[in-house]
Amino acid sequence: MFLLLIAGSFASAEQSEAGDFISSQFSKSGICSNCHGNSFGEWDGSMHSNSDEDFFYQAMLQEYGAAAEAEGLPEGFCSRCHTPIGLVSGEIPPLDGSGLSEVAKEGVQCDFCHSVAESEGIGNAPYVLDPGDVKWGRRTDAQSPSHEVEAHEFYTQSEYCGMCHNIYHPANNLTLAATYTEWKESPYAAEGVQCQDCHMTPGIIEFEANPGKAASSGPERENVYTHYFVGGNAFVTDVLGEGRHEKRAIEYLQHAAALDVKAPEAAEPGEVVDIEVEIINSGAGHKIPSGVTEEREIWLELTATDADGKELYHSGALDEAGGIDPEATVYHTVFADSEGQPTLKAWEAESILYDNRISPKALVLENHSFVMPEGAANPISIKTVLHYRSAPQEHIDELFGGGTYTVPVIDMATYPETGASSQGIPEIGATGMLAIVFLAVAYRKFKG
Ligand code: HEC
Numbered sequence: 333m334f335l336l337l338i339a340g341s342f343a344s345a346e347q348s349e350a351g352d353f354i355s356s357q358f359s360k361s362g363i364c365s366n367c368h369g370n371s372f373g374e375w376d377g378s379m380h381s382n383s384d385e386d387f388f389y390q391a392m393l394q395e396y397g398a399a400a401e402a403e404g405l406p407e408g409f410c411s412r413c414h415t416p417i418g419l420v421s422g423e424i425p426p427l428d429g430s431g432l433s434e435v436a437k438e439g440v441q442c443d444f445c446h447s448v449a450e451s452e453g454i455g456n457a458p459y460v461l462d463p464g465d466v467k468w469g470r471r472t473d474a475q476s477p478s479h480e481v482e483a484h485e486f487y488t489q490s491e492y493c494g495m496c497h498n499i500y501h502p503a504n505n506l507t508l509a510a511t512y513t514e515w516k517e518s519p520y521a522a523e524g525v526q527c528q529d530c531h532m533t534p535g536i537i538e539f540e541a542n543p544g545k546a547a548s549s550g551p552e553r554e555n556v557y558t559h560y561f562v563g564g565n566a567f568v569t570d571v572l573g574e575g576r577h578e579k580r581a582i583e584y585l586q587h588a589a590a591l592d593v594k595a596p597e598a599a600e601p602g603e604v605v606d607i608e609v610e611i612i613n614s615g616a617g618h619k620i621p622s623g624v625t626e627e628r629e630i631w632l633e634l635t636a637t638d639a640d641g642k643e644l645y646h647s648g649a650l651d652e653a654g655g656i657d658p659e660a661t662v663y664h665t666v667f668a669d670s671e672g673q674p675t676l677k678a679w680e681a682e683s684i685l686y687d688n689r690i691s692p693k694a695l696v697l698e699n700h701s702f703v704m705p706e707g708a709a710n711p712i713s714i715k716t717v718l719h720y721r722s723a724p725q726e727h728i729d730e731l732f733g734g735g736t737y738t739v740p741v742i743d744m745a746t747y748p749e750t751g752a753s754s755q756g757i758p759e760i761g762a763t764g765m766l767a768i769v770f771l772a773v774a775y776r777k778f779k780g
């Protein structure tokens with residue numbers, strides 16, 4: 333009966349709300365760093381550590397603030413995920429951050445994440461916090477001189493990340509981001525490969541052990557989870573001077589996709605040359621792009637040249653203002669507002685106008701064609717590059733003024749492969765991919 337009551341009290345626990353805590357109940361990450369220096373060094377500079385400071389987020393937050401006031405939307409909506417300690421301690425609103433303590437400005441930080449005792453489900457951050465002596469983790473045998481440790485299986489599962497990596501509109505419930513659901517519906521979920529396997533180990537596209545110590549005074553472990561939390565953000569990490577995380581983001585992007593091209597090597601003048609390109613999501617455990625996909629852009633650039641190097645066809649180039657060739661297909665999501673017009677303001681979204689993103693382990697086909705001109709010399713050579721950009725240049729110029737930031741264009745994959753981004757995934761084919769997943773799952777059973 334007693335046990336039942338305890339179980340019941342967790343199940344009925346409600347998500348933490350504004351004013352439930354004061355910010356001094358949470359430790360600054362520097363305190364954890366005394367014993368968990370490695371975890372700290374990995375997390376420091378990540379988008380989690382910058383989730384409040386992120387200037388791109390802040391600019392959108394201020395726009396949301398104005399709209400929220402006008403339309404009666406909840407003021408603290410964005411802060412639940414981006415500045416969680418600020419929200420639960422009632423330091424936010426005001427949204428200008430003037431009331432925030434130092435610990436709240438650390439964003440998604442150590443003591444916040446390790447004080448999550450339970451979650452009410454997936455999306456819109458329904459965490460149940462219990463800050464204080466107990467730090468929740470995964471090990472049943474961990475002992476620390478400075479805090480209690482409680483093991484909770486939830487920390488090893490995608491459901492933990494799913495608290496914040498699914499976003500629903502605060503009023504009409506439209507799905508605004510669904511990285512968790514995309515994963516849940518993928519072959520990775522079926523094979524038991526969790527977010528943590530790719531984002532908290534050195535493996536990038538599979539679990540890879542990281543032997544060492546979880547705390548400087550703790551025992552050697554066969555695997556210690558890393559805290560880089562790297563995705564595709566090589567823009568804000570670059571501007572904020574987080575070079576280590578920027579480099580890792582480029583590496584992640586270069587492990588996510590592969591290209592295959594079918595095209596004739598020669599053609600007669602006047603003949604139509606048909607080119608078929610396969611774009612494969614070979615490494616990401618969710619769609620590409622994922623997350624804030626109204627901003628993210630993936631597109632293909634294709635160039636055909638003749639034997640003399642003369643350009644025969646070019647698609648997907650940027651214009652001088654950084655706009656993508658309007659003929660190119662951009663893989664992303666387009667939200668529509670109440671009038672059916674496209675909008676980048678997620679809070680104005682009432683429906684999804686367009687979503688052509690590439691599912692995990694799936695491919696899309698792109699067809700290109702041109703007419704072989706007179707005087708062109710065979711053979712024809714084709715070069716394709718798959719590009720990723722964190723946001724449209726036009727939107728960043730609108731927010732911060734033209735010339736302030738250039739959003740970097742990252743090459744995810746090229747065909748023919750050039751050294752830098754080759755990864756061998758397309759060659760091994762579907763059976764090989766399954767074998768990798770199988771190995772990852774088999775390995776998971778052994779990880780320390
Ligand atoms: C005085 C040293 C010390 C400090 C300070 C400290 N810890 Fe620990 N912590 C340890 C040791 C030792 C372990 C056990 C490691 C092991 O068994 O491998 C541990 C274990 C943990 C675990 C469990 C790991 C697991 O695998 O489940 C978590 C979570 C944790 N600490 C979080 C924190 C957080 C968050 C802070 C800052 C608020 C913090 N610790 C501060 C020493 C410390």
Ligand code: HEC
Pocket residue numbers: 361364365368371372373375376380440441442443445446469470471487488489492528532546547553555556557559
């Ligand atoms: C986004 C939430 C999040 C943040 C931020 C975070 N952690 Fe963790 N941490 C986790 C999760 C989840 C795990 C367990 C991963 C698993 O077992 O699959 C973990 C594992 C750990 C472990 C155990 C590692 C191991 O394998 O033994 C320690 C120690 C730890 N974290 C300390 C910290 C410290 C210190 C910080 C701040 C520098 C921090 N964490 C920031 C979510 C977080």
Ligand code: HEC
Pocket residue numbers: 379380382383384386389412413414416440457492493494495496497527528531532561562563564565566581623
């Ligand atoms: C409290 C909410 C919260 C939780 C829980 C959380 N995240 Fe995040 N995560 C965020 C926010 C907010 C950002 C974006 C910060 C920004 O870009 O300003 C983010 C960013 C990221 C990024 C970087 C994305 C990019 O574009 O580079 C990765 C990767 C990531 N999270 C993985 C994880 C994983 C894996 C887990 C589970 C172990 C997790 N997160 C748990 C809120 C959370």
Ligand code: HEC
Pocket residue numbers: 490493494497511512513515520525526527528529530531536537538562563564565584585587588615616617618619620621622623628
């Ligand atoms: C099989 C490995 C794998 C798994 C599983 C996985 N990811 Fe990723 N993730 C990647 C790779 C590779 C990238 C870089 C490509 C990209 O940006 O989409 C990435 C990118 C991201 C991004 C940035 C998305 C973008 O397009 O800008 C976020 C956020 C993220 N992951 C969160 C998660 C969360 C949350 C989970 C679990 C629900 C998860 N990932 C599961 C490999 C994985």
Ligand code: HEC
Pocket residue numbers: 386388389392393396409410411412413414455456457495496497498499500563565568622623624625678679722
């Ligand atoms: C349920 C959690 C959650 C809520 C609520 C939320 N976000 Fe986020 N936000 C995230 C996560 C997770 C990411 C990272 C995903 C990715 O990288 O694609 C993110 C990323 C962003 C980014 C991209 C930042 C960058 O550096 O590229 C912006 C801008 C942003 N959010 C603005 C907002 C605004 C404005 C609101 C409120 C209207 C909001 N978010 C509400 C979780 C949330």
